[in-house]
Amino acid sequence: xxxxxxxxxxxxxxxxxxxxxxxxxxxxxxxxxxxxxxxxxxxxxxxxxxxxxxxxxxxxxxxxxxxxxxxxxxxxxxxxxxxxxxxxxxxxxxxxxxxxxxxxxxxxxxxxxxxxxxxxxxxxxxxxxxxxxxxxxxxxxxxxxxxxxxxxxxxxxxxxxxxxxxxxxxxxxxxxxxxxxxxxxxxxxxxxxxxxxxxxxxxxxxxxxxxxxxxxxxxxxxxxxxxxxxxxxxxxxxxxxxxxxxxxxxxxxxxxxxxxxxxxxxxxxxxxxxxxxxxxxxxxxxxxxxxxxxxxxxxxxxxxxxxxxxxxxxxxxxxxxxxxxxxxxxxxxxxxxxxxxxxxxxxxxxxxxxxxxxxxxxxxxxxxxxxxxxxxxxxxxxxxxxxxxxxxxxxxxxxx
Numbered sequence: 001x002x003x004x005x006x007x008x009x010x011x012x013x014x015x016x017x018x019x020x021x022x023x024x025x026x027x028x029x030x031x032x033x034x035x036x037x038x039x040x041x042x043x044x045x046x047x048x049x050x051x052x053x054x055x056x057x058x059x060x061x062x063x064x065x066x067x068x069x070x071x072x073x074x075x076x077x078x079x080x081x082x083x084x085x086x087x088x089x090x091x092x093x094x095x096x097x098x099x100x101x102x103x104x105x106x107x108x109x110x111x112x113x114x115x116x117x118x119x120x121x122x123x124x125x126x127x128x129x130x131x132x133x134x135x136x137x138x139x140x141x142x143x144x145x146x147x148x149x150x151x152x153x154x155x156x157x158x159x160x161x162x163x164x165x166x167x168x169x170x171x172x173x174x175x176x177x178x179x180x181x182x183x184x185x186x187x188x189x190x191x192x193x194x195x196x197x198x199x200x201x202x203x204x205x206x207x208x209x210x211x212x213x214x215x216x217x218x219x220x221x222x223x224x225x226x227x228x229x230x231x232x233x234x235x236x237x238x239x240x241x242x243x244x245x246x247x248x249x250x251x252x253x254x255x256x257x258x259x260x261x262x263x264x265x266x267x268x269x270x271x272x273x274x275x276x277x278x279x280x281x282x283x284x285x286x287x288x289x290x291x292x293x294x295x296x297x298x299x300x301x302x303x304x305x306x307x308x309x310x311x312x313x314x315x316x317x318x319x320x321x322x323x324x325x326x327x328x329x330x331x332x333x334x335x336x337x338x339x340x341x342x343x344x345x346x347x348x349x350x351x352x353x354x355x356x357x358x359x360x361x362x363x364x365x366x367x368x369x370x371x372x373x374x375x376x377x378x379x380x381x382x383x384x385x386x387x388x389x390x391x392x393x394x395x396x397x398x399x400x
Contacts, residue, residue, distance in 0.1 A: 002108050010107070010114035017296065018238025018266040021209045023115060026181050029068030029149040031122065036065060036073040044143060044174075051170025052201040053141045061136040064124045067143050068151050071122070081132025081163070083125070087154060090125035097125070100156055104187035104215040112211045116154050116185045123153035123185070126167070130160040130191070142171040144180045144208065154185045157198070161191035161219070171202045171210075178205035179235075188216035190224050192246070199227035204234040206262060214241035220275065222249045228267065233260040233291075239267045240296060247275035253282040253297070256374050259321060261290030268296025268326070273306040273336075280308040285374055287314065288321030297340070298328040304335035312342040315373065317366070 002010075014020045036042045039055045044067070049055055057063050062076035062084045071086040083090075091097055107117035128134055144151050159165050173180060182204070190196050196216075204210055218224045224243055243251040253269035271280035282297040297310040312325035327340040347369050355365035 001102055002106075004118075007107050007114050007117055010109075011111050011118070013108070013110045013114070015110040015112065015211065015238055017240060017294070018211075019236045019264055021181060021211070021236065023111060023150070023181075026148055026150040027146070028119070029144070029146050029151050031068075031070040033067035033070045033072045033145065036067075039063065039065070039073060047143055047172040047174060047203075048141050048170060051141070051172050051203050052168050053139050053170040059136050061134050061138045063139050063141070064126070065141040065143070066124065066151075066153055067145050068149065069122060069153065071124070077136075079134060081129040082134055082138070083127040083129070084138065085125055087123045087125045087156060090156070097156070100158065100187065100189060102187070104189065104217050105185055105213060109213065112183045113185055113213050115150075116152055116183055119152050121152045121154040121185070123155040125156050126165070127158045128160060128163040128165045131162045133164040134166070137166040137168050140167065140169040142169070142182065142184060144173040144177045144182055144205075147177045147179055149177070149180050151180065151182045151184075153183070155187070157186065157188045157196070159190045159194045159196045162193045163191065164195045166197040168199050168201070171200065171204070173203075173205035173208045175205070179207040180205070181209040182211065184212045186212070186214040188214065188224075190216065190218045190222050192219040192221060194219065194222045196223075197225040197227070200229065202228075202230045202234070202237075203232045204237070206233045207235040209235055210237040210239075212239045212241075214239070216241070216243045216251075218243060218245045218249045218251060220246045220248060222246070224250070225252045225254070226269065227254045229256045230265070231256075231258050234263050234265065236264045237266065240270060242270045242272070243280075244272040245275050245278040245280065248277040249275055250279040252280070255284040255286070255295065257284075257286040257293060257295070259286065259288045259291030259293035261318070261320065263291035265291065266294040266296070268298070270298040270300070271308065272300045272302060273308060274302050276303050276305045278306050282310045284312045285314075286323065287370060287374070288316045288318065288323045290318040290321040292322050294324040294326065296326040296328075298330065299338055301331040301333065301336035301338055304333050307337045309338070310340040314344045315346060315370070316344070317347075317370070
């Protein structure tokens with residue numbers, strides 16, 4: 001890893017994509033937030049449930065909540081094989097955890113990762129021990145609760161050999177903290193013969209800056225699924241998670257985004273196919289409702305016998321918005337099978353007229369088509385996440 005001087009120099013390094021945000025505009029968020037013992041009766045319930053975090057915690061293996069830069073809630077159903085706590089506490093408990101710190105993510109990647117490293121950011125630690133299969137999803141929530149502040153968190157997830165975990169992580173901005181910045185560094189390690197589904201549902205403010213940085217290392221014969229959903233206005237969002245695959249492993253990225261007027265969204269994903277027989281799929285569905293939408297995907301075949309596909313589909317519903325698809329395929333050996341497909345278009349008039357003939361007005365017809373376009377974009381979702389996706393789409397103002 002780079003020395004501290006080099007990391008400090010990276011504070012001036014712009015992100016590879018997305019708008020450049022001035023970190024000096026924001027104060028540091030508190031590391032000692034209000035403690036929430038009962039989510040069901042807390043003032044934060046409305047924010048959490050809007051992003052798939054179940055307040056009554058039913059059918060969840062556990063819940064972790066961060067308000068600004070400190071943990072405010074941690075509960076677990078005491079399921080054997082599952083560990084959940086703050087990263088700072090985990091570092092005190094596990095000497096070996098230091099071997100994972102900043103191994104999946106380079107702190108000099110850009111100013112946002114450098115900021116997280118230099119601030120020694122806290123975050124959550126989730127570990128599933130070897131051979132354990134966690135029946136219900138673990139849920140986490142990141143809430144911005146102070147205006148003109150930075151939420152700066154560093155998370156580590158470890159799914160050991162032969163283990164299985166599903167996560168739903170919801171992120172939101174309190175109404176009074178609209179002009180704030182979220183930086184979330186997540187380092188994920190999936191062992192051999194293991195499975196992780198990592199799903200994010202975001203609902204930010206119209207001025208909020210969002211810069212998640214997620215890297216995942218996947219072992220042999222393992223599966224990693226990364227789902228991302230944003231259905232509400234946001235100021236500026238840029239995300240480009242990276243997965244690196246071992247032998248006979250797979251990665252799937254599913255992204256569903258709506259860019260409202262004033263929103264600048266730049267999302268995507270990258271998969272390094274480093275293991276023989278590894279597979280990857282990147283799927284994106286997006287809609288511009290007057291905002292800027294960019295969907296990126298990059299697949300890199302580094303060894304023989306890999307297969308990968310990338311698909312980006314986008315609709316513009318309002319003039320003044322824009323959409324951009326950037327599919328990239330890169331191969332370094334001859335024996336690879338990699339494809340991509342990108343499409344930008346509009347809703348077919350005959351579809352609208354058909355629905356109007358069945359009794360809907362034009363706005364209702366457009367809304368129904370849009371909801372179908374989004375809800376049908378991800379196949380094979382866990383039931384819990386499919387329900388949350390359907391709920392997010394139903395709540396979004398998509399032409400009604």
